[in-house]
Amino acid sequence: MTVSIAHLSDPHISHGLLAPAPAAGLHAALGRVLTLDPRPDCVVITGDLVDQGRPEEYRALRELIERFPMPMHLLTGNHDDREGLLAEFGGSPFMGGSGAAYYSVDYSSFTVIALDSKMQGSPAGQLGGQQLAWLDTVLARRPQTPAIVCLHHPPIDVGIPFLDGMRLSDGEDLAGVLVRHSNVARVLAGHVHRPIAATFAGTTLAIAPSTHLQSRLALEGTVPNYVSEPSAFLLHLLAGSVWVTHTVSISHAAAPIATF
Ligand SMILES: [Fe+2]
Numbered sequence: 001m002t003v004s005i006a007h008l009s010d011p012h013i014s015h016g017l018l019a020p021a022p023a024a025g026l027h028a029a030l031g032r033v034l035t036l037d038p039r040p041d042c043v044v045i046t047g048d049l050v051d052q053g054r055p056e057e058y059r060a061l062r063e064l065i066e067r068f069p070m071p072m073h074l075l076t077g078n079h080d081d082r083e084g085l086l087a088e089f090g091g092s093p094f095m096g097g098s099g100a101a102y103y104s105v106d107y108s109s110f111t112v113i114a115l116d117s118k119m120q121g122s123p124a125g126q127l128g129g130q131q132l133a134w135l136d137t138v139l140a141r142r143p144q145t146p147a148i149v150c151l152h153h154p155p156i157d158v159g160i161p162f163l164d165g166m167r168l169s170d171g172e173d174l175a176g177v178l179v180r181h182s183n184v185a186r187v188l189a190g191h192v193h194r195p196i197a198a199t200f201a202g203t204t205l206a207i208a209p210s211t212h213l214q215s216r217l218a219l220e221g222t223v224p225n226y227v228s229e230p231s232a233f234l235l236h237l238l239a240g241s242v243w244v245t246h247t248v249s250i251s252h253a254a255a256p257i258a259t260f
Helices: 020-035 055-065 082-089 129-141 171-178
Strands: 003-008 042-045 072-074 103-106 111-114 147-150 184-189 196-200 203-207 232-239 242-249
Touching: 003 020, 020 055, 020 232, 042 111, 055 082, 072 111, 111 129, 129 147, 129 171, 184 232, 184 242, 203 242
Parallel strands: 003 042, 042 072, 111 147, 147 184, 184 203
Antiparallel strands: 003 232, 103 111, 196 203, 232 242
16 A cells, blocks of 8 residues: 655735636646545645735635535645634644644654744744653654644755745754654655755755745855746655655646646
8 A cells, every 4th residue: 555645835825816827736736635645634735825925815715625525734834924824724633623722643654743833923933842742742642653644834954045034933843853753754844945854853954845936946045036947746655664755747748737
């Protein structure tokens, strides 16, 4: 039996005049997921679900995803509003049935752990001691089962100064928790709008590109630029006994894109 997780990020769903492009991007990404054979076990979207954190944007997101025929798990990003997200999706399967913005979902062969790195009033991220203690407990609960730990903000520098200036502020504390557990198969993140892989805390950190706009590979300077590079998502796949990560093109895909 194949185990796989589709990892999408940063759809930045909007409302009004600017709404069509990001909505089309997310819709195409989800349509591309549906063409995978076999279909992944679930979809995870690692934050910046909407652009301005407005209630009408979360309603537009719901309209877009509510008929999607697969389990989907949503996370906060710095562009999100925690209360707005929970008002629309709290307690639903999109949030693991939880009324909080961090939660875990048990699958028979893996665990999805969704963290909430939103820091009020800042584009940077933070988990905090309470959430890290919760993570420690959840990881210990099924020690033989691979855990996929998801959050929006990368916990390390990625070599892009503009984004490194707003990474996860307590990444070292997160690493301190993760190294105590041997079942962490992947740490999934977003925020950078580029595909990036790195070693982190004895596991692999995989950052997914955006389903909307990518960021320029700005290795110097602190000015953000968002560019029309190809959009994609990541597919984390248990191949035999090893987790591997594939990049799946969306905008330049040579495969059909399904509708739903
Ligand atoms: Fe973003």
